[in-house]
Amino acid sequence: MTSQTTDEAFDPKPVLASLPNLPGVYRYLDKSGAVLYVGKAIDLKRRVSSYFQKSDQSPRIRLMLQQVAQIETTVVRSEAEALILENNLIKALSPRYNILFRDDKSYPYLVLTGHRYPRLAFYRGALDKRNQYFGPYPNSFAVRESMQLLQKVFKLRTCEDTVFENRSRPCLLYQIKRCSGPCVEHVSNDDYRRDVLHAVQLLQGKADEVLVTLQQKMDAASEAWQFEQAAVYRDQIQSLARVQERQFVSSNSSEQDADIVACVVKRGAVCVNVTMIRGGRHVGDKSIFPSHGEDYEVDGALEAFLAQHYLDRSVPSAIICNLSSHPEALIELLSTQAGRKVVINTNPNGERRVWLEMATKNAELALEQRLGSEATQLARLSALHEALGLSDSAQRIECFDISHTMGEATVASCVVYDRLNMQPKEYRHYNIKDITPGDDFAAMRQVLTRRYGKIAEGDGVVPDVVLIDGGKGQIGIALEVMNEVGLSDVLLVGVAKGETRKPGLEQLIVPASGMTLQLGREHAALHLIQQIRDEAHRFAITGHRARRAKTRTTSSLEDIEGIGAKRRQRLLTRFGGLQGVRAASIDDLVQVDGISRALAERIYNALH
Known part of the structure; x- marks a missing residue:
């Protein structure tokens, strides 16, 4: 060194x-x-x-x-x-002058577990050698769509193990012909394994082989006068044929798993579009915008993306991209990582060129939308600067909201707007404790003290503006807290709903100037404030509902004497959740293994 x-x-x-x-x-x-x-x-x-x-x-x-x-x-x-x-x-x-492709969220996979009756499931995280994984996919929708297709054709189970192991009768999916009912042995182990094998072949892009096999089995069943079984094969063939009709990537391609990566640079902005082909099927695409991409050309940005994106991540057999040169070092590295040869094709022809042109067009469209959105956000931020008398450098806005149900499970949210966009990775939920239920003023004091007490000590970024979803009472609490922690220079703005609580009639309370503003419905600054306030409201409700559900689910049964983990699990499995347990009668509860009459009465009384 x-x-x-x-x-x-x-x-x-x-x-x-x-x-x-x-x-x-x-x-x-x-x-x-x-x-x-x-x-x-x-x-x-x-x-x-x-x-x-x-x-x-x-x-x-x-x-x-x-x-x-x-x-x-x-x-x-x-x-x-x-x-x-x-x-x-x-x-x-995260160096300041490197182009950074931040994509911390792991990509989803479709998994077939290693059980006796393998389960079809959505999965994120570290891969387990006992299971079979297919992907990665660009988003959760693509995985769930593939799962639905496989359910229609092969009727594989998707239920959790705790449900599967405790079923005494088939579930609704069996009734609507989306599952073959292995939980109650309505399908033999051999037949289920055969369906799993066909599903794997389909995911590997061998749909034609599956169709040939099913056709042969249908013909054999017909010749043996096993018409019901022949009808099952016929339905599978028809479903699979409909699936194939929906594909617009040629199944004749030798690359059953491939990523098409196109980079576009325009007006100092960079966009990389990744289109994923899995099992010969187009499963979706994703546009990624890096940080610090100014001054980068296509080759520099794309080489950085390929290295950052694929290191320590599953690599398809082929990557088709619009690099102008052949990245030998990267090919060597990714091949070693994957344990097989990885091809990076920088000069495709035929249908592969069409794929690359499609990805390039998607990148161009996404970049145009991004630039248009940034122009709109810049106009809104400039209007806010003018309306509130902010300096031109002010751009970080934090907004707080409180959510609860009649004082239960109070949660405060903090959302962040910075660099002309919402910054979800910087959002925070705060569970509010030790206050009088329903006291929004105390909840606001607690969340502001917790957040800005730390920031005042140097642990975090001081915002330019703090929005408080509330009127004079909440903004008064905010003033007190900011003075106590030593951040009195931060501009506070209360966003109070108008008399009829309709959007567009909000009043802005600005204690620093003693003003109360009511901007016009079409004012760009109001649109920005509404965007941030609504996001804080949404995020607060999400956190509150999660906390409330967790509190109700765990405490209602755990607090009952005689209900341990096993009995609780049996009750939830039998009745499909806590609501089902609440709806059950004493006679219904007694039917659950391990629940005596006396215990059933205790459970019923506790839940009612």
Whole structure:
């Protein structure tokens, strides 16, 4: 490792002179030691030196170089190893000048479990070798659509193990012919295994093979005068044929699993569209917009995406993209990671070229919509600056709301608007405790004290504006809290509903100026406030409902003497949840294994 740091103007020459002509990773740091940029190089000396020798650097790179106070380098054995280290550091450090493709949420899979009667399920998380996984898919909708298709054709079970193991009669899915009823042995183990095998073949893109097999079985059953069984095969063939009709990716393609990745750069913004082909079937696409993408060209942005996106993630057999060069190091790295050959096709032809053109068009459309949305948000934010007298640099807005049901399970929400968009990763729920039920003023005091007490101590970002969903009472509490924690300079705005509580009649209470504003229905600033306020309201209700459901489900049965984990599970399974237990009579409760008459009466009385 090589480095230099000094309090004076940074002189890179001593560091550059000592750099080797070897592959490695370099890091630029500022005076505080924060990492500004991470990069990789086949030749460290040549690559790092080029930053300080070029005179035509972009404004963004010139700004970065002005802040550099230290250079650190790490030598590695190969370009592929440098690629791994570079992206691990980018993921861990989030450098200010690197393009960042943040996609922390894991992609969903469709899973067939390793049980005697395998279960078809939606799955996110680490993969277990005992199960079969198919994917990843671009979103949960694509997984659930595939599950519905497989249920219609092969009638595989989707129920949880606790339900499956305690059934005494088939469920509704059996009645509507979406499950073959393995829980009550309405299908033999061999027949169910055969259906699972066909489902796997379909997911692997071998639909034609499945159709041939089903046709042969139907013909054999007909010849043996087993017409009911032949009708089952006929229905499967017809369902599978309808599924195939819905595909617009050719099933003749040799690439049954492939990602088509197209990058578009326009007006300083970057969009990458990932279209996923799974089992020869188009299952959806996703457009991703990176942070810090200014000044990047298509190749630079796309190479960064491929490295950040696929490292430590499932890789399809083929990646088709619009890179202008062949990324040998990345191919080597992804092939090693996948344990098989991964093809990155940068010059496709035939139908693959059509796929890439389709993905490119989707990226262009998504980027245009994004730019249009940002222009609208910029206009709204500018209008808010003018209406409230904010400085041009003000852009971070936090909004609070309180939600409860007659004082039960009170939850406060905090949502964040920053960088011309809502920032869901920065949202927070606060469970409100130790207050008089229904006291919204006390709830507001608690959430503001908890949040801004920490921020005042340096743990967090101070907002430019705080919106409070409420009138003069709530805004008065907010003023007291902000003065107590030492953040009295933050602008507070109360958003009070109008007399008829209709959107567009809101009153804005601004204690700093003593004003109460009522903007016009079409005022751009009001639209921004409504957007943020409504999101805070939605997020508060979501948190409240989750907390209320958890409280009611756990406490109602757990607090009854004689009800342990096993009996509670039997009750919930038998009656389909807590509401079903509440609706059951004493005679119904007695039918559950382990529930005596006396205990049934105790349960009934406790729940009523």
